[in-house]
Amino acid sequence: MNEQTTTLDATQKLHFYQKGTFTVGNRLVSDERRAVQASTDRSNALTCGHRACQGCGEALGARYAMDAAMRATGGNVIAVNATGCLEVFTTPYPETSWQTPWLHSLFGNAAAVATGVAAAMRVKGRSEVRAIAQGGDGGTTDIGFGCLSGMFERNDDVLYICYDNEGYMNTGVQRSSATPPGARTATTPAMGPEPGNVFGTGKSVPKIAVAHGIPYVATATVADLHDLERKVMRAMGIHGARYLQIHVPCPLGWGSASHDTIRLARLAVECGLFPLFEAEHGVVTSSQKIRRRVPVDDYLKPQRRFAHLFSTEEGRERIGRLQGLADRNIAEYHLLEAEGDA
């Protein structure tokens, strides 16, 4: 029996986890090596009874990230939330779904409010309590961008998490600066000479964050829990300004099936449109390789916001441009094994 156990350990080291290498848990590995989400002790920072839509990627991403942060800090987290879906569906009076200390102030000031929280903790001699600011892409890349940049350049001890669902979903699916080209939103209808969101617009806040030279920047996805948790853990192990952008599909805004939330997040990574990478002090240090590359069509097709692209010749040409964007990401971040090695 002893000998058997020894052999098992040896095989664990060899990563023979055909089953469960990418799953949330794995009964064959020790608890520490399983995802936080596999544990019955996870904090469920965001608990049952919230009013997010069915299959909400943001609800999932927020619990993933906050639970990991809670694990990393021994439960010493204070969260500041920007206005948006996450705020509205978690805290409509008289019920809150949060189990951590949590503050909502305004749409555009989450980063600054978190700076205040961190300052208060420092001055109170409780620097073990860590501040996390969180918001959607609207609250981050648009209205909250000034405060975000200020927090970055001051290198305040805040982890800012952007749950990126690529639009203003709470207000009825309008365009944000994180809306991808071609996507139909309520303010970029699939009409006119350039239907959907205009190509050549938008910005990459992760890249802008990298340009601030802050200690840590990463992108993550609800489709790769292990990677996401590792990045949150890494972020919580560092002091100073940190930024994490998590891709969270929105069934309502994207016009996708509620059960496809994780699948779409996965396809976004696997086609190259949402690159997963990490950067430290202004330098990109790693990227998550694509395991099974797919054409962007596979990602776009299950989403009604892109349906108009599939009905015309011009639309097909735009899909080609989106493929070009994916290809560029793949080259820039070395997302394929071979290219990474080259």
Next chain:
Amino acid sequence: MEHPFAISLDVGSSLANLTGSWRTSRPVYVDRLPPCNNACPAGENIQSWLYYAESGDYESAWRTLTIDNPLPAVMGRVCYHPCEGACNRAQVDEAVGINSVERFLGDVAIRNGWRFEPPQADSGKRVLVVGAGPSGLSAAYHLRRMGHAVEIQEAGPFAGGMMRFGIPKYRLPRDVLDAEINRIIDLGVVMKLDTKVDRIVESMREGGFDAAFLAVGAHIGKRSFIPAGSASKILDAVSLLRSMEGEDQPLLGRRVVVYGGGNTAIDAARTAKRLGATEAIIVYRRTRDRMPAHDFEVEEALQEGIMMKWLSTIKRMDEGTLTVEKMRLDESGFPQPTGEFETLETDALVLALGQDVDLSLLDGVPGLEIKDGVVTVAPNMMTGHAGIFAGGDMVPSERTVTVAVGHGKKAARHIDAWLRGDAYAPAERHELAGIDKLNTWYYADAPKTVRPMLEIARRQSTFEEVQGGLDETNALYEARRCLSCGNCFECDNCYGVCPDNAVIKLGPGQRFQFNYDYCKGCGVCAQECPCGAIAMVPEEI
């Protein structure tokens, strides 16, 4: 009011909001039928024993396996593993090496001397099993575990049937076979060798048996009329293989021709080679792709230097020469004569043209139906004569060890029910867990382990086992390649991916439960279940 009104709220208070009312369809945990289980002629619960094996609990794996099949070490060597042909993993990378893990478990069990649990109580019923081949041994094993007194009457001097007399040692070492047979006998099965049953009804009456299971096999080699000179050495493959178990090895000469295209032909040719033939040639009237023999066996034979002569029939044999006519396939794939002939230098001709059943023991039994040389049985394996059941090669079916073992189990269940005046109703079959039900992204790429093979020189000259087994590391690796199709393996995905925390984790071995108070029915759990163990069912509103 502990804190400012309305603006500040007590944590976790949303638990009061039961979002389960939003649901239009609900997830339910299901156990779907894994394709391997579905394909296994012996009805093994492969997914289940791999589940134990992959955690290193080999004894539980072996015990689960032997609920259905008492001969894993044998099966791990001689089964043609239709399970692997059906394995979903083949569509991801390569099929799981189920057969090799089965052999590993069988060998571990032999090494550790694991024994079967004896029956809890005796039923008081007696069952006669005729024939100690795979089917008879399987039936005896199952009947004994059900509590019946079982006696096997075997005409030959050894138990094992075709496993001993049909399968060469280099594929199935005899110590392995003996170990697994003895373990069945140790359960309290009475084994009477050299006991030929001539009149089944009399034998039952004399022995006071309440039922009988006939599994005499098919061991009479079919002969085809081939004009031959007086000195020509012609023998059948079954006899050849059987004689290998005797004291004296048969003398075949330097040049041996085997006539036929089945697995037995291959076995005969490879045996001839090992007996010292410099040329062992298989003559078959069709082409390689139409050979009934399994391709891997053909391949192994070719590796060992066996020669193949396709599209040929043997017309006559004279001393030292064979006359062969070339054939061609017509539009429907049948071989047609061409009128072209050639001769082959030959010391012996081995006929491997199939086997017939010796049905003499059934003479005069009322109600029996015999058709095309085999006994007709009902779906419950009972012959036309009440209380007499039959299986294995003597009933219409594919003739493999695995099928025979399956017959034994199936017959045992029906005999058991019949003895209680009941009818055995098989459990309802679950929906098949096809690849479309899986989410294979969660499985890492892991190519199949290749089993070691004996080096060619020794394969050509000795009867040592050709194919090696897996060591523990390999076996674990291979077991862990199982996708667990259709059956929860507690990966925690549903527990993790639920946006509403509506999955309750019940702890190791207890799986999960849905909390329908909060489940909104989004279906992410079902979509992200790697193994297809969650189904979405519409809510009745």
Next chain:
Amino acid sequence: MLKQIEGSRAMAEAIGLCRPEVICAYPITPQTHIVEGLGEMARTGEIKNCEFINVESEFAALSVAIGASAAGARAYTATASQGLLYMAEAVYNASGLGLPIVMTLGNRAIGAPINIWNDHSDAMAVCDSGWMQLFAETNQEAADLHIQAFRLAEELSMPVMVCVDGFILTHAVEQVDIPEQADVDAYLPSYEPVQVLDPKDPISIGAMVGPDAFTEVRYLQHYKQTLALRLIPEYAADFKSRFGRDSGGLLRSYRADDAELIVVAMGSVNGTIKDTIDEMRADGLSVGLVTLVSFRPFPTEALREKLVRARNVVVIEKSLAVGMGGPLANNVDLALRNVAGAPQVHSVIAGLGGRPITRTSLHRVLRRALVQPWEGSHFLDLNEEIVAKELHYVRKVRRSGPTAENLLRRLGQAADEAAVKTAV
């Protein structure tokens, strides 16, 4: 300790004595010297255990203060004018969340036209945001009010804006008595929040509140300000007993008890008004003054008590609600609402954008009020000639151009003409 000191420095020192824990600074004239002083004191260690954060905007400044306050720290910031408007959303948020932040407002006009000088437009723009607003008359009071403001804010969990006239107070060097630390510590207890973000006892702050409870939340805010009407005089009295001077309170009156005409005003202009009243009293005119310190909460009853026996009330204020008139006058009207035989209220809009309010002009307008009171708003020292010219021009020319620039040009022309006349 008496010091000859700039107003901003005096305020900074007083604020420092309050032991602020988080100070957020974004520079805007005329507030800059206050945060510069605080920044220096935080650096030198004069203020201990304090985070001084240079932020990127006023919106961030108050937002940082919101976070710090919610996490249990005593938080302070300062702004003025445009800056206050830029943080307006957070101004409402801080009070809505009930966070006891103290903010100095260096009162300054709001553009356009852009103007850095003093008036009260900024304070009036957010007077209904739920913050308490205290107006300082002197540099001494400006310093003292901060000490009282922290106590008031933290007692009620409501933010307080201390309004000080830009330049007139912030940049004037006067003698100010800076209190001793021990006295301030005795007066101002340490901050004990009613709600705090703490992992040991988590709560969610900032819920979304619908029609079912929003009215109640607002009512409770209002109710707290009515409580302040009692606390403000109480804290002023306590302050007086400890520090020996009158600072703060809801309002103060000067020679008003028997006055036929009472002036109402806020901020530094009261000094000039008092001088004018002294001169008018010397001339035998029955004139008095009520100085409002607390604009929010508005001391309706206390004010009514002071005014009700007068024949006329003249409200002099440095703000204009365009299209309505003087907001302070409007509020004073409220104090006299439904009072039988109440005095007539007359509005004077004065000192906009930093225009000096001179004794000469005050004499003129107050003497007129005694004999010929007016209806509506009187714009003190309005250059009617220039206004008339511009109005005429605008009526004539569709594309008349920007009013501010036109007026400046006319002023230039008038000056030239005057120079020519003088030369002649």
